Structures are given as structure tokens and as C-alpha cells.
Amino acid sequence: MKELDKTASDRILDFAAAGMWWQITKDTKETNGAFFEAINVLVPGFEGPPQHIHPQAEESYQVLEGTLDVWIDGQWRMVKPGETATVPAGVPHTLKNSHAQEVRLINIHKPALGFERFFRRMHTLIASGKLTLPPKNFGSLIRISMLFVEHEKEIKSTNPPHGLMRFLAFVGSTLGYKLPD
Incomplete structure (x- = not known):
């Protein structure tokens, strides 16, 4: 795996146990909330997040290296270097890397809303050992919910x-x- 730029460690979100690393390239403050951008690196076999929606934001993936599998509204699509996939607000989606090569992509959530805080909190939980992805124990299931x-x-x-996640959160x-926080 190619190394991320570690000079700004507060911009690195290491989700290694889940098979991905992020480098924040444009944070919420830098874009005045217009968008949140990060380079994502996904290892071969990365299973991705659960199917989800972003009720008020668009998400896009621009592949730099490797091949990304993106599921958008019931259809799987392979996105290759130089290609982009965009998910409109409210559309169910997920992604994975089912290929032998790592995937490096630019990921944008637009507008930024609270995405940066969400991902930083998730990183803190993973780094502290309180969350595994996918959830492998009761505590992880409760915390991700x-x-x-x-x-x-x-x-x-x-x-x-x-x-169900609302019930587990309760x-x-x-x-x-x-x-x-």
C-alpha cells in the first residue's frame, strides 16, 4: 500500500482494522461547509460500510488507482481510474474493493454537514478499541448504532x-x- 502523507497527522484517519485509511484533503472549515474531501485507500477485500443513504448530501468517488465496486440504488458498478461515480442525496449505496489491488480514490460529501465530525468520532472509537468494523461484539454494535x-x-x-439502529442506540x-465528542 502506498503511504499517505503523514506530515499532518490530524488529517489521517486510520481505519486499518476495517481495511481503509483516509487523508483529509479539504476539511469542513477550509470549504466553509461546502464539502468535505478525503483521499481514501481501500485494501483488497475491503467489504465496505452497510448500505446507507445521506439524506441531505451527495457523495462522489473519483478513482485514482485500482477498481472500486459501487452499489447505487440496487445496481453494482465498477469504477476504474479516471472515472467518477456520484450518489445523489437520499439514494441507497455502499462500496467495496473485491479486487486484488488496493483502491485509492477521492471521496467528497457535499455539503459537508457533520461528516468530518462523524468520521473523526468513528476514528477515535476504532483507535481506542471500542469499535470494530464490521461490528464483532455487542459494544461495537451499540456504538456504531x-x-x-x-x-x-x-x-x-x-x-x-x-x-433497528435507533433501538440499539436507545x-x-x-x-x-x-x-x-
């Missing part, structure tokens, strides 16, 4: 259903689980 529910303006799971808060 709480994170999705607290950021439902940005992201809602469609599979598993968002209602259970987590009742049991005293907390998320990082």
Missing part, C-alpha cells in the same frame, strides 16, 4: 434498517454507553 443515530442528518443505514444510552 449510537454514532449513526447521532448523525442521522448525515447518514442513515438502510441495511440494517435505521429503526439500549446503549440506557446502559450508559458514551461516544467521544
